[in-house]
Amino acid sequence: MVVNQTELQEEIMQIPKWWSYPEGFEKLIEKAHELGKKELLPRASISDKECRYPRESLQAIADAGFGAVTIPVDDGGLGAGLTGFALLAESFSQYCASTTMCWVMHTAAVQTLYTAGTREQRQRYIPGVLKGKIGALAFSEPATGSHFWNVVSSAPRKGNGYLLNAEKSFVTSAGEADWYIVCTNYPNSIEDDPLMFLIVDHNQKGIEYFPFSAMGLRGNSSGPMKFKDVFVPIENRLGTEGGMNVYNENVIDPLFLLGTSACWVGIAQGALNAAIDQAKKKVHKDTGKSVAGYQVIRHELAKAQILIDSARSMLYRTAEGMDQCLNSGKELSECLYPLWELKTHAADIVIQVTNQALQVSGGRGYLTGQVEKFLRDGRAGAVMGPTNEILREWIGRTLIGVPWFE
Ligand SMILES: Cc1cc2nc3c(=O)[nH]c(=O)nc-3n(C[C@H](O)[C@H](O)[C@H](O)COP(=O)(O)OP(=O)(O)OC[C@H]3O[C@@H](n4cnc5c(N)ncnc54)[C@H](O)[C@@H]3O)c2cc1C
Incomplete structure (x- = not known):
């Protein structure tokens, strides 16, 4: 019996696109998969084998315009909303999970800076982010583990800033990010909770990074960090002294x-x-x-x-x-x-x-x-x-x- 390929093709059930993805994002998804195939996948296994931070892949993501996807267009972002963010993360992770995880944490850090930050802080950090600078979140501490909202570290006032002493157990992009949002306590807070967020630039004195060796996400550089007597100027505090x-x-x-x-x-x-x-x-x-x-x-x-x-x-x-x-x-x-x-x-x-x-x-x-x-x-x-x-x-x-x- 001769099988007619065209007939066979016609009999194959087509899964409706709306079942897999929300409508209206077709171009974004296409671009994400192109980027994934061309830039993320070729470096994924070497990053995994050598625990190598996927810097080039992250740079390619920023170059494609995805450095600040949730930030409104008027402020230099892509304005893709949270649906766009989710679509990009799902697409990228099919090619390189390490790159995607670093990018997800970076995006959360950028959104935090944007939401809690002053106009001056946004202007200081967002342009760099659009060019490929990386942000990270330093929250979890060995003392409280999974309870990352209950940190024990603190940063009392010192002159025109704060003296930060903190141990962090896992920080994705540790030693690789350009800036970190460090969650700590302000000891004299008058707010409901003592949580305070400080932006710490990567090259500040007193920061130590430790290697990350894990079962998976091996390119992540999600290692521990120590902040020893790190002076953080007051203009690097996000929001209030506590209450964050x-x-x-x-x-x-x-x-x-x-x-x-x-x-x-x-x-x-x-x-x-x-x-x-x-x-x-x-x-x-x-x-x-x-x-x-x-x-x-x-x-x-x-x-x-x-x-x-x-x-x-x-x-x-x-x-x-x-x-x-x-x-x-x-x-x-x-x-x-x-x-x-x-x-x-x-x-x-x-x-x-x-x-x-x-x-x-x-x-x-x-x-x-x-x-x-x-x-x-x-x-x-x-x-x-x-x-x-x-x-x-x-x-x-x-x-x-x-x-x-x-
Ligand atoms: C790859 C990777 C990347 C990460 N990146 C970051 C990052 O960028 N920034 C950051 O701040 N953190 C990061 N983390 C830390 C992460 O968010 C968790 O805080 C951490 O994985 C918890 O591990 P732990 O060993 O401290 O767990 P533990 O707190 O010691 O927990 C051990 C076990 O006890 C359970 N447990 C703990 N508390 C309770 C409870 N109250 N009730 C019931 N069960 C409980 C846990 O579920 C777990 O099964 C990362 C972790 C990993 C693995």
């Missing part, structure tokens, strides 16, 4: 939870795409069937895609909800509950899907390469703060009608 927890809930957590969730969805999709590709190509001589020709394998692929799409649907529903919230003048803290569910789910499914992708790829999937790298990179999701245990507790508390925050 409100920015955790309205800027940092929302952007961080959304951006990292997008990474986990992208990693899961990248792993599944690689597995599908291999399953179609590998043909067993004895049965004459490809791996994809076995029904049990196709079911595994289907189960994995359904999991990804469940997280992806939550991702874009949440991102669009956040944009609507901002456009109607509301606070992003109103979106925390959906973000908690989203992050927990995305970080759970990436573990499951990357495992399925490895299984479908067989022994070749276990060899050092694309699929096992996706598995290692994706495993970070559940342990990155707020960790999945903490988020489930907050969700559970909300469900039984008690305050989520102790």
Whole structure:
């Protein structure tokens, strides 16, 4: 029987584009994937092997106009909103998760600076960011671990500034960023909470960086940092002397939870795409069937895609909800509950899907390469703060009608 290829093609179900991505962002997605293929993917495995910071890839992202995606166009940003941010993070992470994670933290840092900063601070930092300078968030401390909102470090006043002493356990882009937003306590705060944010430039005296050696996201440089008697001038304080927890809930957590969730969805999709590709190509001589020709394998692929799409649907529903919230003048803290569910789910499914992708790829999937790298990179999701245990507790508390925050 002669199979007519055109007829066969016509019988293949076309997945509607709206199912995967919100409408109106087609050009942005296309540009992100072009950039991913051309700039991020070729450097991804070397960055992983050598724990090399993906500076060139981050520079390429800035050169493409994605250095300040959430900042309004009038202030020099891309004005792509949180939906654009999520779309870019999901797309980039299919090519290089380390680059994407650094970029997500950078974007959250830039948005924090923009929201909490003065006009002068914006003018001092945003132009550099557009040219490729990198920002980072130094929050988590060894003393309080996952409870990154409860830091123990402090920065009392000294002359026309503050004397910062802090130990940080994980800082993505440590030693590589151009500036850090350091979360610390102001001991004499009269605000509701003592949290204070200081912008610390990378070349200030008294900063020490330590290497990052991890299972995945190995290019991230997410190592510890120490700030010993670092003098931070008063003009580098963001917002008030204490009282900055409100920015955790309205800027940092929302952007961080959304951006990292997008990474986990992208990693899961990248792993599944690689597995599908291999399953179609590998043909067993004895049965004459490809791996994809076995029904049990196709079911595994289907189960994995359904999991990804469940997280992806939550991702874009949440991102669009956040944009609507901002456009109607509301606070992003109103979106925390959906973000908690989203992050927990995305970080759970990436573990499951990357495992399925490895299984479908067989022994070749276990060899050092694309699929096992996706598995290692994706495993970070559940342990990155707020960790999945903490988020489930907050969700559970909300469900039984008690305050989520102790
Ligand atoms: C790759 C990577 C990049 C990171 N980048 C940054 C960054 O740029 N900036 C930054 O500030 N931080 C960063 N972090 C830190 C991150 O946000 C978490 O703070 C950190 O991963 C928590 O690890 P820990 O060892 O301190 O956990 P621990 O606090 O020691 O937790 C150990 C276990 O106990 C559980 N647990 C802890 N507290 C509770 C609780 N109250 N209830 C129930 N269970 C609990 C945790 O879920 C976990 O399973 C990064 C971490 C990683 C892995």
